Amino acid sequence: MKDKIYKILPDFLQGLLISLFNKLAYKERYGGKYQYYLNKFKANRTLSREELVAVQKKRFAEFLSFSKEKSDFYKNYELVELEDISQLPILKKEQLRQSIKDVVTISKKDAIVSKTGGTTGKSLEVLYTADNMQERFAMLDDFRGRSGYQLGKKTAWFSGKDLLTSKDLTKKRFWKTDILNKVRYYSTFHIKESYLKYYVEDLIKYQPEYMVGFPSTILEIAKYGINHGYTFPAKTVKAIFPTAESITEEMRLHIEGFFKTKMLNQYASSEGAPFIFECQEGSLHLELQSGIFEVLDDNNQPTTEGKLVITSFTTEGTPLIRYDIGDSIILDDPARSCQCGNNNPLVKEILGRIDDYIYSPETGKINLGNVSNTLKDTKGILRFQAIQDELNTISILLVVDHSFTPKVEEVFMSNWRARVGQQMTINMQIVQDIPVEKSGKYRIVKNNIKHLL
Numbered sequence: 367m368k369d370k371i372y373k374i375l376p377d378f379l380q381g382l383l384i385s386l387f388n389k390l391a392y393k394e395r396y397g398g399k400y401q402y403y404l405n406k407f408k409a410n411r412t413l414s415r416e417e418l419v420a421v422q423k424k425r426f427a428e429f430l431s432f433s434k435e436k437s438d439f440y441k442n443y444e445l446v447e448l449e450d451i452s453q454l455p456i457l458k459k460e461q462l463r464q465s466i467k468d469v470v471t472i473s474k475k476d477a478i479v480s481k482t483g484g485t486t487g488k489s490l491e492v493l494y495t496a497d498n499m500q501e502r503f504a505m506l507d508d509f510r511g512r513s514g515y516q517l518g519k520k521t522a523w524f525s526g527k528d529l530l531t532s533k534d535l536t537k538k539r540f541w542k543t544d545i546l547n548k549v550r551y552y553s554t555f556h557i558k559e560s561y562l563k564y565y566v567e568d569l570i571k572y573q574p575e576y577m578v579g580f581p582s583t584i585l586e587i588a589k590y591g592i593n594h595g596y597t598f599p600a601k602t603v604k605a606i607f608p609t610a611e612s613i614t615e616e617m618r619l620h621i622e623g624f625f626k627t628k629m630l631n632q633y634a635s636s637e638g639a640p641f642i643f644e645c646q647e648g649s650l651h652l653e654l655q656s657g658i659f660e661v662l663d664d665n666n667q668p669t670t671e672g673k674l675v676i677t678s679f680t681t682e683g684t685p686l687i688r689y690d691i692g693d694s695i696i697l698d699d700p701a702r703s704c705q706c707g708n709n710n711p712l713v714k715e716i717l718g719r720i721d722d723y724i725y726s727p728e729t730g731k732i733n734l735g736n737v738s739n740t741l742k743d744t745k746g747i748l749r750f751q752a753i754q755d756e757l758n759t760i761s762i763l764l765v766v767d768h769s770f771t772p773k774v775e776e777v778f779m780s781n782w783r784a785r786v787g788q789q790m791t792i793n794m795q796i797v798q799d800i801p802v803e804k805s806g807k808y809r810i811v812k813n814n815i816k817h818l819l
Protein backbone atom coordinates (compact mmCIF):
# COMPACT_ATOMS: atom_id res chain seq x y z
CA MET A 367 0.00 0.00 0.00
CA LYS A 368 2.71 2.44 1.03
CA ASP A 369 4.56 1.52 -2.15
CA LYS A 370 1.48 2.10 -4.29
CA ILE A 371 0.93 5.61 -2.95
CA TYR A 372 4.62 6.40 -3.34
CA LYS A 373 4.60 5.37 -6.98
CA ILE A 374 1.81 7.76 -8.00
CA LEU A 375 3.22 10.85 -6.27
CA PRO A 376 5.10 13.49 -8.26
CA ASP A 377 8.91 13.41 -8.06
CA PHE A 378 9.14 16.29 -5.59
CA LEU A 379 6.75 14.63 -3.12
CA GLN A 380 8.53 11.31 -3.50
CA GLY A 381 11.71 13.06 -2.42
CA LEU A 382 9.89 14.49 0.57
CA LEU A 383 8.51 11.09 1.48
CA ILE A 384 12.02 9.64 1.39
CA SER A 385 13.17 12.46 3.68
CA LEU A 386 10.37 11.64 6.11
CA PHE A 387 11.04 7.92 5.94
CA ASN A 388 14.73 8.56 6.59
CA LYS A 389 13.85 10.77 9.51
CA LEU A 390 12.17 7.79 11.17
CA ALA A 391 14.96 5.39 10.30
CA TYR A 392 17.54 7.94 11.46
CA LYS A 393 15.85 8.25 14.81
CA GLU A 394 16.39 4.54 15.31
CA ARG A 395 20.02 4.66 14.18
CA TYR A 396 21.11 8.05 15.40
CA GLY A 397 18.99 8.37 18.51
CA GLY A 398 19.60 6.83 21.94
CA LYS A 399 23.26 6.26 22.66
CA TYR A 400 24.51 6.92 19.11
CA GLN A 401 26.27 10.16 20.01
CA TYR A 402 27.80 8.61 23.11
CA TYR A 403 29.24 5.76 21.03
CA LEU A 404 30.42 8.09 18.29
CA ASN A 405 32.36 10.19 20.80
CA LYS A 406 33.79 7.06 22.38
CA PHE A 407 35.08 5.59 19.12
CA LYS A 408 36.48 8.94 18.08
CA ALA A 409 38.38 9.14 21.38
CA ASN A 410 39.53 5.52 21.00
CA ARG A 411 41.12 5.96 17.58
CA THR A 412 44.63 5.95 19.01
CA LEU A 413 44.35 3.18 21.65
CA SER A 414 47.43 0.98 21.91
CA ARG A 415 47.23 -2.68 20.94
CA GLU A 416 47.23 -3.68 24.61
CA GLU A 417 44.35 -1.33 25.35
CA LEU A 418 42.38 -2.65 22.37
CA VAL A 419 42.89 -6.24 23.45
CA ALA A 420 41.85 -5.32 26.99
CA VAL A 421 38.59 -3.83 25.66
CA GLN A 422 38.05 -6.94 23.56
CA LYS A 423 38.64 -9.31 26.50
CA LYS A 424 36.27 -7.43 28.77
CA ARG A 425 33.53 -7.22 26.16
CA PHE A 426 33.88 -10.90 25.31
CA ALA A 427 33.38 -11.86 28.96
CA GLU A 428 30.28 -9.64 29.21
CA PHE A 429 28.88 -10.79 25.88
CA LEU A 430 29.36 -14.50 26.60
CA SER A 431 27.74 -14.29 30.00
CA PHE A 432 24.87 -12.18 28.58
CA SER A 433 24.26 -14.76 25.82
CA LYS A 434 24.37 -17.68 28.24
CA GLU A 435 21.83 -15.99 30.45
CA LYS A 436 19.44 -14.63 27.80
CA SER A 437 19.60 -17.10 24.93
CA ASP A 438 18.31 -20.69 25.19
CA PHE A 439 20.72 -21.76 22.50
CA TYR A 440 23.78 -20.70 24.52
CA LYS A 441 22.56 -21.64 27.98
CA ASN A 442 24.93 -24.62 28.29
CA TYR A 443 27.96 -22.72 27.02
CA GLU A 444 30.93 -22.62 29.35
CA LEU A 445 32.12 -19.19 30.52
CA VAL A 446 35.64 -19.28 29.10
CA GLU A 447 38.27 -16.55 28.82
CA LEU A 448 39.08 -15.10 25.40
CA GLU A 449 42.28 -17.19 25.23
CA ASP A 450 40.18 -20.34 25.47
CA ILE A 451 37.52 -19.38 22.94
CA SER A 452 38.46 -22.43 20.81
CA GLN A 453 36.81 -24.63 23.46
CA LEU A 454 33.42 -23.31 22.35
CA PRO A 455 31.67 -24.91 19.37
CA ILE A 456 31.57 -23.34 15.92
CA LEU A 457 28.16 -22.22 14.72
CA LYS A 458 27.36 -22.92 11.07
CA LYS A 459 24.98 -20.84 9.00
CA GLU A 460 22.49 -23.65 8.49
CA GLN A 461 22.49 -24.41 12.22
CA LEU A 462 21.83 -20.75 13.00
CA ARG A 463 18.94 -20.77 10.55
CA GLN A 464 17.40 -23.86 12.12
CA SER A 465 17.91 -22.76 15.72
CA ILE A 466 17.13 -19.08 15.26
CA LYS A 467 14.12 -19.17 17.61
CA ASP A 468 16.35 -20.37 20.46
CA VAL A 469 19.21 -18.03 19.59
CA VAL A 470 17.30 -14.73 19.69
CA THR A 471 17.02 -12.89 23.00
CA ILE A 472 14.32 -10.33 22.11
CA SER A 473 10.96 -10.40 20.40
CA LYS A 474 10.50 -9.13 16.89
CA LYS A 475 8.34 -6.21 17.96
CA ASP A 476 11.16 -4.79 20.09
CA ALA A 477 13.79 -5.39 17.44
CA ILE A 478 15.23 -3.92 14.30
CA VAL A 479 14.91 -6.73 11.79
CA SER A 480 17.58 -7.44 9.20
CA LYS A 481 17.04 -9.99 6.46
CA THR A 482 20.12 -11.69 5.13
CA GLY A 483 21.40 -14.18 2.63
CA GLY A 484 19.48 -13.75 -0.59
CA THR A 485 22.07 -15.66 -2.60
CA THR A 486 21.03 -19.18 -1.71
CA GLY A 487 17.37 -18.30 -1.78
CA LYS A 488 16.94 -19.16 1.89
CA SER A 489 16.83 -15.99 3.89
CA LEU A 490 17.44 -15.49 7.56
CA GLU A 491 15.99 -12.87 9.88
CA VAL A 492 18.36 -11.40 12.40
CA LEU A 493 17.09 -9.22 15.26
CA TYR A 494 19.05 -6.23 16.54
CA THR A 495 18.52 -4.22 19.68
CA ALA A 496 18.27 -0.47 19.06
CA ASP A 497 21.31 0.10 21.27
CA ASN A 498 23.46 -2.33 19.24
CA MET A 499 22.27 -0.75 16.00
CA GLN A 500 23.24 2.70 17.29
CA GLU A 501 26.66 1.41 18.25
CA ARG A 502 27.16 -0.17 14.81
CA PHE A 503 26.23 3.06 13.03
CA ALA A 504 28.51 5.01 15.35
CA MET A 505 31.40 2.69 14.47
CA LEU A 506 30.68 3.00 10.77
CA ASP A 507 30.32 6.76 10.96
CA ASP A 508 33.55 7.06 12.92
CA PHE A 509 35.28 5.10 10.15
CA ARG A 510 33.78 7.36 7.49
CA GLY A 511 34.39 10.36 9.71
CA ARG A 512 38.14 9.83 9.42
CA SER A 513 37.68 11.07 5.84
CA GLY A 514 35.54 13.99 6.97
CA TYR A 515 32.18 12.36 6.37
CA GLN A 516 29.22 13.10 8.59
CA LEU A 517 25.48 12.90 8.27
CA GLY A 518 24.19 15.76 6.12
CA LYS A 519 27.23 15.95 3.81
CA LYS A 520 26.28 15.75 0.16
CA THR A 521 26.28 12.04 -0.67
CA ALA A 522 25.52 9.84 -3.67
CA TRP A 523 24.12 6.52 -2.50
CA PHE A 524 23.97 3.29 -4.54
CA SER A 525 21.96 0.65 -2.73
CA GLY A 526 19.31 -1.97 -3.30
CA LYS A 527 16.35 0.38 -2.95
CA ASP A 528 13.95 0.32 -5.87
CA LEU A 529 12.69 3.89 -5.91
CA LEU A 530 11.94 4.70 -9.52
CA THR A 531 8.60 4.93 -11.30
CA SER A 532 7.84 4.43 -14.98
CA LYS A 533 7.69 8.21 -15.31
CA ASP A 534 11.25 8.45 -14.05
CA LEU A 535 12.34 6.00 -16.73
CA THR A 536 10.65 7.99 -19.47
CA LYS A 537 12.36 11.10 -18.16
CA LYS A 538 15.69 9.25 -17.87
CA ARG A 539 15.88 10.18 -14.22
CA PHE A 540 17.52 7.29 -12.37
CA TRP A 541 17.72 8.80 -8.91
CA LYS A 542 15.71 10.30 -6.06
CA THR A 543 16.91 13.00 -3.73
CA ASP A 544 16.45 13.32 0.01
CA ILE A 545 16.80 17.08 0.14
CA LEU A 546 16.78 17.34 3.94
CA ASN A 547 19.73 15.01 4.40
CA LYS A 548 21.44 15.83 1.09
CA VAL A 549 21.48 12.26 -0.12
CA ARG A 550 20.83 11.33 -3.73
CA TYR A 551 19.86 7.68 -4.15
CA TYR A 552 20.83 6.29 -7.53
CA SER A 553 19.06 3.16 -8.74
CA THR A 554 21.22 0.04 -8.96
CA PHE A 555 18.55 -1.71 -11.01
CA HIS A 556 19.00 0.30 -14.20
CA ILE A 557 22.68 -0.13 -14.94
CA LYS A 558 22.31 -0.55 -18.67
CA GLU A 559 24.66 0.69 -21.36
CA SER A 560 21.99 3.01 -22.78
CA TYR A 561 21.21 4.55 -19.36
CA LEU A 562 24.74 5.01 -18.00
CA LYS A 563 25.20 8.33 -19.77
CA TYR A 564 22.53 9.85 -17.55
CA TYR A 565 24.16 8.56 -14.39
CA VAL A 566 27.58 9.96 -15.34
CA GLU A 567 26.21 13.33 -16.39
CA ASP A 568 24.06 13.68 -13.32
CA LEU A 569 26.93 12.80 -10.98
CA ILE A 570 29.13 15.40 -12.66
CA LYS A 571 26.35 17.93 -12.15
CA TYR A 572 25.42 16.87 -8.61
CA GLN A 573 29.03 16.85 -7.36
CA PRO A 574 28.67 14.66 -4.28
CA GLU A 575 31.31 14.91 -1.56
CA TYR A 576 30.97 11.22 -0.73
CA MET A 577 29.80 8.11 -2.52
CA VAL A 578 28.48 5.05 -0.70
CA GLY A 579 27.17 1.72 -1.96
CA PHE A 580 27.57 -1.25 -4.30
CA PRO A 581 31.00 -1.03 -5.94
CA SER A 582 29.82 -3.05 -8.96
CA THR A 583 27.38 -0.26 -9.82
CA ILE A 584 29.92 2.51 -9.23
CA LEU A 585 32.36 0.55 -11.41
CA GLU A 586 29.95 0.45 -14.35
CA ILE A 587 29.46 4.20 -14.15
CA ALA A 588 33.21 4.84 -13.89
CA LYS A 589 33.96 2.56 -16.84
CA TYR A 590 31.32 4.24 -18.94
CA GLY A 591 32.75 7.63 -18.04
CA ILE A 592 36.28 6.57 -18.97
CA ASN A 593 35.25 4.90 -22.24
CA HIS A 594 33.21 7.88 -23.37
CA GLY A 595 35.71 10.61 -22.59
CA TYR A 596 33.96 12.20 -19.63
CA THR A 597 36.10 14.10 -17.13
CA PHE A 598 34.94 13.97 -13.56
CA PRO A 599 35.87 17.21 -11.77
CA ALA A 600 38.91 16.72 -9.51
CA LYS A 601 38.72 17.33 -5.75
CA THR A 602 34.96 16.80 -5.69
CA VAL A 603 34.51 13.40 -4.08
CA LYS A 604 36.47 13.13 -0.82
CA ALA A 605 36.06 9.36 -0.44
CA ILE A 606 34.09 6.40 -1.74
CA PHE A 607 32.80 3.82 0.73
CA PRO A 608 31.87 0.55 -0.98
CA THR A 609 29.39 -1.74 0.75
CA ALA A 610 28.09 -5.31 0.54
CA GLU A 611 30.33 -6.69 -2.21
CA SER A 612 33.94 -7.79 -2.55
CA ILE A 613 36.34 -5.33 -4.19
CA THR A 614 38.68 -6.43 -6.94
CA GLU A 615 41.83 -4.65 -8.14
CA GLU A 616 40.07 -3.89 -11.39
CA MET A 617 37.25 -2.13 -9.55
CA ARG A 618 39.69 -0.02 -7.57
CA LEU A 619 41.68 0.96 -10.62
CA HIS A 620 38.69 2.25 -12.61
CA ILE A 621 36.69 3.76 -9.76
CA GLU A 622 39.57 5.65 -8.15
CA GLY A 623 40.84 6.67 -11.58
CA PHE A 624 37.60 8.12 -12.83
CA PHE A 625 36.35 9.78 -9.65
CA LYS A 626 39.88 10.91 -8.70
CA THR A 627 39.58 9.88 -5.09
CA LYS A 628 40.26 7.02 -2.70
CA MET A 629 37.98 4.09 -2.14
CA LEU A 630 37.99 2.97 1.49
CA ASN A 631 36.83 -0.57 1.91
CA GLN A 632 34.97 -2.02 4.86
CA TYR A 633 33.86 -5.48 5.84
CA ALA A 634 30.59 -6.06 7.62
CA SER A 635 27.55 -8.22 7.03
CA SER A 636 23.83 -8.04 7.58
CA GLU A 637 24.10 -10.74 10.26
CA GLY A 638 26.10 -8.22 12.27
CA ALA A 639 29.72 -9.29 11.83
CA PRO A 640 32.39 -7.23 13.55
CA PHE A 641 34.02 -4.62 11.32
CA ILE A 642 37.15 -4.50 9.22
CA PHE A 643 38.01 -0.97 8.06
CA GLU A 644 40.47 0.35 5.50
CA CYS A 645 42.54 3.32 6.66
CA GLN A 646 43.99 6.26 4.73
CA GLU A 647 47.22 4.29 4.24
CA GLY A 648 45.30 1.62 2.34
CA SER A 649 45.64 -1.00 5.10
CA LEU A 650 42.75 -3.09 6.37
CA HIS A 651 42.37 -3.15 10.16
CA LEU A 652 40.38 -5.62 12.25
CA GLU A 653 38.29 -3.54 14.66
CA LEU A 654 38.91 -5.38 17.93
CA GLN A 655 36.38 -3.25 19.80
CA SER A 656 33.62 -4.74 17.64
CA GLY A 657 34.35 -8.44 18.08
CA ILE A 658 36.65 -11.40 17.67
CA PHE A 659 38.07 -12.61 14.37
CA GLU A 660 39.40 -16.15 14.08
CA VAL A 661 40.93 -17.41 10.86
CA LEU A 662 40.76 -21.18 10.68
CA ASP A 663 41.74 -23.97 8.29
CA ASP A 664 39.55 -26.90 7.25
CA ASN A 665 40.33 -28.66 10.54
CA ASN A 666 39.35 -25.56 12.52
CA GLN A 667 42.95 -24.85 13.50
CA PRO A 668 44.22 -21.25 13.58
CA THR A 669 45.97 -20.19 10.38
CA THR A 670 46.73 -16.99 8.46
CA GLU A 671 44.63 -17.67 5.37
CA GLY A 672 41.29 -19.39 5.70
CA LYS A 673 37.68 -19.13 6.75
CA LEU A 674 36.62 -16.32 9.00
CA VAL A 675 34.85 -17.27 12.23
CA ILE A 676 33.43 -14.32 14.11
CA THR A 677 32.10 -13.39 17.52
CA SER A 678 30.30 -10.06 17.39
CA PHE A 679 29.65 -7.89 20.46
CA THR A 680 26.85 -5.90 18.78
CA THR A 681 24.60 -8.91 18.22
CA GLU A 682 22.85 -9.09 21.60
CA GLY A 683 19.48 -9.55 19.84
CA THR A 684 20.77 -12.58 17.90
CA PRO A 685 24.08 -13.45 19.56
CA LEU A 686 26.80 -14.73 17.24
CA ILE A 687 29.53 -16.68 19.00
CA ARG A 688 32.15 -18.42 16.84
CA TYR A 689 29.94 -18.04 13.80
CA ASP A 690 31.24 -19.37 10.48
CA ILE A 691 30.08 -16.51 8.31
CA GLY A 692 31.08 -17.97 4.94
CA ASP A 693 33.84 -15.50 4.10
CA SER A 694 37.57 -15.96 3.99
CA ILE A 695 40.45 -13.57 4.68
CA ILE A 696 44.25 -13.48 4.77
CA LEU A 697 45.85 -12.03 7.91
CA ASP A 698 48.93 -9.83 7.70
CA ASP A 699 52.11 -10.26 9.72
CA PRO A 700 50.96 -9.64 13.33
CA ALA A 701 54.14 -7.68 14.04
CA ARG A 702 53.49 -5.17 11.25
CA SER A 703 52.11 -1.83 12.39
CA CYS A 704 50.49 0.84 10.29
CA GLN A 705 51.58 4.45 9.73
CA CYS A 706 48.03 5.69 10.20
CA GLY A 707 48.21 5.48 13.99
CA ASN A 708 45.49 2.88 14.41
CA ASN A 709 46.84 -0.09 16.35
CA ASN A 710 44.28 -2.70 15.36
CA PRO A 711 45.82 -5.80 13.67
CA LEU A 712 46.11 -5.82 9.89
CA VAL A 713 44.45 -7.94 7.24
CA LYS A 714 46.26 -8.57 3.98
CA GLU A 715 43.16 -9.33 1.95
CA ILE A 716 39.45 -9.96 2.26
CA LEU A 717 38.81 -12.81 -0.14
CA GLY A 718 35.07 -12.46 0.24
CA ARG A 719 32.40 -15.03 -0.10
CA ILE A 720 33.77 -18.52 -0.08
CA ASP A 721 31.01 -19.41 -2.51
CA ASP A 722 31.95 -16.64 -5.01
CA TYR A 723 34.06 -18.93 -7.13
CA ILE A 724 34.13 -21.05 -10.23
CA TYR A 725 35.13 -24.65 -9.68
CA SER A 726 37.26 -26.50 -12.18
CA PRO A 727 37.60 -30.27 -11.68
CA GLU A 728 41.08 -29.83 -13.19
CA THR A 729 42.47 -26.82 -11.29
CA GLY A 730 40.14 -26.38 -8.30
CA LYS A 731 38.56 -23.16 -7.05
CA ILE A 732 39.04 -19.92 -8.94
CA ASN A 733 38.15 -17.06 -6.64
CA LEU A 734 36.47 -13.78 -7.50
CA GLY A 735 39.74 -11.86 -7.88
CA ASN A 736 41.07 -14.42 -10.33
CA VAL A 737 37.81 -14.48 -12.22
CA SER A 738 37.84 -10.72 -12.65
CA ASN A 739 41.49 -10.84 -13.76
CA THR A 740 40.41 -12.69 -16.90
CA LEU A 741 39.84 -9.20 -18.31
CA LYS A 742 43.61 -8.69 -18.44
CA ASP A 743 44.78 -7.39 -21.86
CA THR A 744 41.25 -7.32 -23.28
CA LYS A 745 39.14 -4.39 -24.40
CA GLY A 746 35.54 -3.78 -25.27
CA ILE A 747 34.17 -6.07 -22.56
CA LEU A 748 31.85 -3.82 -20.61
CA ARG A 749 30.61 -6.48 -18.28
CA PHE A 750 30.57 -10.21 -17.86
CA GLN A 751 29.05 -12.85 -15.69
CA ALA A 752 30.30 -16.41 -15.24
CA ILE A 753 27.62 -18.95 -14.42
CA GLN A 754 28.35 -22.52 -13.40
CA ASP A 755 25.40 -24.92 -13.41
CA GLU A 756 27.41 -28.09 -14.04
CA LEU A 757 30.79 -29.37 -12.89
CA ASN A 758 32.34 -29.40 -16.35
CA THR A 759 30.73 -26.38 -17.95
CA ILE A 760 30.72 -22.63 -17.47
CA SER A 761 28.61 -20.12 -19.31
CA ILE A 762 30.00 -16.64 -19.68
CA LEU A 763 27.68 -13.81 -20.59
CA LEU A 764 29.32 -10.76 -22.12
CA VAL A 765 28.16 -7.23 -22.75
CA VAL A 766 30.54 -5.73 -25.30
CA ASP A 767 31.04 -2.65 -27.44
CA HIS A 768 32.46 -2.15 -30.95
CA SER A 769 36.10 -2.51 -29.83
CA PHE A 770 35.49 -6.15 -28.93
CA THR A 771 36.98 -8.22 -31.77
CA PRO A 772 37.53 -11.95 -32.39
CA LYS A 773 41.14 -11.31 -31.39
CA VAL A 774 40.03 -9.93 -28.00
CA GLU A 775 37.74 -12.90 -27.57
CA GLU A 776 40.75 -15.17 -28.08
CA VAL A 777 42.72 -13.33 -25.37
CA PHE A 778 39.78 -13.51 -22.97
CA MET A 779 39.31 -17.21 -23.69
CA SER A 780 42.99 -17.96 -23.13
CA ASN A 781 42.86 -16.05 -19.82
CA TRP A 782 40.02 -18.36 -18.81
CA ARG A 783 41.90 -21.46 -19.99
CA ALA A 784 44.89 -20.40 -17.89
CA ARG A 785 42.64 -20.58 -14.85
CA VAL A 786 40.23 -23.46 -15.43
CA GLY A 787 42.47 -25.71 -17.57
CA GLN A 788 41.82 -27.27 -20.98
CA GLN A 789 39.02 -29.67 -20.19
CA MET A 790 36.02 -27.62 -19.13
CA THR A 791 33.50 -26.52 -21.70
CA ILE A 792 33.31 -22.73 -21.86
CA ASN A 793 30.26 -21.25 -23.56
CA MET A 794 30.59 -17.56 -24.34
CA GLN A 795 27.54 -15.61 -25.27
CA ILE A 796 27.23 -11.97 -26.15
CA VAL A 797 24.09 -10.45 -24.67
CA GLN A 798 22.46 -7.01 -24.58
CA ASP A 799 22.24 -6.84 -20.83
CA ILE A 800 23.04 -8.78 -17.66
CA PRO A 801 20.31 -8.25 -15.06
CA VAL A 802 21.15 -7.54 -11.41
CA GLU A 803 19.90 -9.76 -8.58
CA LYS A 804 16.70 -9.04 -6.66
CA SER A 805 18.82 -7.30 -4.03
CA GLY A 806 20.08 -4.82 -6.65
CA LYS A 807 23.58 -6.30 -6.49
CA TYR A 808 25.42 -7.41 -9.57
CA ARG A 809 27.23 -10.72 -9.40
CA ILE A 810 30.27 -11.53 -11.52
CA VAL A 811 30.08 -15.17 -10.49
CA LYS A 812 27.02 -17.32 -10.04
CA ASN A 813 28.00 -20.69 -8.68
CA ASN A 814 25.01 -23.05 -8.70
CA ILE A 815 26.91 -26.26 -8.00
CA LYS A 816 27.99 -25.65 -4.41
CA HIS A 817 25.86 -28.56 -3.27
CA LEU A 818 27.99 -30.90 -5.43
CA LEU A 819 31.31 -29.90 -3.86
Ligand SMILES: [Zn+2]
Binds near residue numbers: 646704705
Ligand atom coordinates in the same frame (compact mmCIF):
# COMPACT_ATOMS: atom_id res chain seq x y z
ZN1 LIG B 1 46.28 1.95 9.05
